[in-house]
Amino acid sequence: MSENSSNNGYWSANMRIISISLVIWALVSFGFGILLRPLLSGIPVGGTDLGFWFAQQGSILVFLAIIFFYAFWMNRVDREHGVDEE
């Protein structure tokens, strides 16, 4: 185990996963739910459009997926880099 975690692959692997996750997090909420809603207005969902669904339900489901994916993936990265809890 390296003394300085910033210089090893573990921390940069973590930062990479966090960045990807946060891009998706922003895309489904601020993106599909608000700013990009006009672009999605052509896709009908139950009397309204896809953007409305993302704003009221879709984003929440994606948030759940992100957190569980991150937990699963990071716990694996912990083991690969030998920094998991014994």
Next chain:
Amino acid sequence: MDQFTINLLFVGGSFALYIGIAIWARAGSTSEFYAAGRGVHPVTNGMATAADWMSAASFISMAGLIAFTGYDNSSFLMGWTGGYVLLALLLAPYLRKFGKFTVSEFIGDRFYSQTARIVAVVCLIVASTTYVIGQMTGVGVAFGRFLEVDNTTGLLIGACVVFAYAVFGGMKGVTYTQVAQYVVLITAYTIPAIFISLQLTGNPIPGLGLFGNDVASGVPLLTKLDQVVTELGFNSYTAHHSNTLNMVLFTLSLMIGTAGLPHVIMRFFTVPKVSDARWSAGWTLVFIALLYLTAPAVGAMARLNITEMMWPNGGINGGAVAVETIAEDPKYDWMDTWQKTGLLDWEDKNGDGKIQYYNDKNAEMQTLAAEKGWVGNELTKFNRDILVLANPEIANLPSWVIGLVAAGGLAAALSTAAGLLLAISSAVSHDLIKGAFNPRISEKGELLSARIAMAVAIVVATYLGLNPPGFAAQTVALAFGLAAASIFPALMMGIFSTRINNTGAVAGMLAGLIVTLVYIFLHKGWFFIPGTNTFTDADPLLGPIKSTSFGAIGAAVNFAVAYVVSGMTKETPQAIKELVESVRIPRGAGVAQDH
């Protein structure tokens, strides 16, 4: 049996259950007292955290705000769930590794400064007190209806109950009581929603029914809803009418505020392992999502029911409901009961014996009204916070469902209010008085100061709750803005940057807190005292940015000030850099310990 007795049975029964579990769990675990929290599975911990977190704002207030605004209030849904992503990815695992019990301890240690710790405690107290004001609004509505008294009396009785509940406080620490509270809360929220969804759409899952077809007309429910509300001159339900920038900032404020609220973060300090902290955040969101996926359906369906009740003969052309019908038809009993609380009212302004409900600010409607001899909207008052509690009555559901909802609403409001009061009192007695001003205070003195702090907080919150700065969820949103601007940036920079030093962090937190607090006070009145505001949220100081959305700007100010000040002052000591490095890796996380 009348409704009052049934409500009493449900509310009394649920409280007996919580107390029973508290006594049972306490007796069984005395020997393992110091191991508390270690044996708790992430799923159980998630359920307890969800109960702790979902308050009057989520349960009583949110669906009502969505119902009367529609799409534009989706910010509450995205904001209060999206924050858990930030919590799970950016804070929870590292704070667990750090291994202390409170947020202010982390800030004090990471920024090697007693001042930083005190500033963090002050931020915590300001945000929590604002949060309690919102809870008291919800408590007032629930007790007013449940005891069939006016809102003010309900609030005063509720305040006494909250205080007693918080003093009895040990219950708060017992995970299984919170699990029971979660079960009561989610059952109470979903059962009426299922009934209503079946009535309107034939689909037993409300979240799916929202996007289904309205059985009566055969068109999609949301299309139908858009039709009936625009016909009365209101904004359509599904379209975007508000300012986009404000909506983005509001959503962001709620998200980062969620990740900055100490009473939620604290729950992740006590899970057994760092990997469990990650899972725990996911499970918490699962249990929160059960309510949050249902809430938009509750809002939309209630709006449709209410509108159709006011225009029972096929919309605006069929004639409005008669005053006589409201007084005599049992279907309209809910209007009479809620009128007693002072939160719902109507007035036959033009004396035609009917109550016309429409948007009298819409120019087209004003022309139509002149033709028809209407002199303004006659459903003069509909407090948004009553919608969820009134919903089962509006839909004519059995009386046991109404009792269940009363029990659920009180569980949500009381547990969170009591939890926040405990957080405030321990911050004052433990962190401020013992930690900073008088380290040799006796245990008795510490307890006494905790009680006094709690009493002061509830008196202040009750006083301000009588004239709240907004509906329950809006007041709570202000608390989130304050947490977003002060606590979250300090925690995040403490973990992800070694550059930020003591001076930078203190300057950042103070700048974020002060600028946000001043912006809120300018719009909502100084110290929330009505009438002392210079601006209103209808015409805010900075372009379209309302006071509820300012937390995101405050957070940006916090980050910027911290970076600039840190760059100009002495570098972080090597020992602190090593502390940050150790927080970043899970290995070696022992049991969380008090200092």
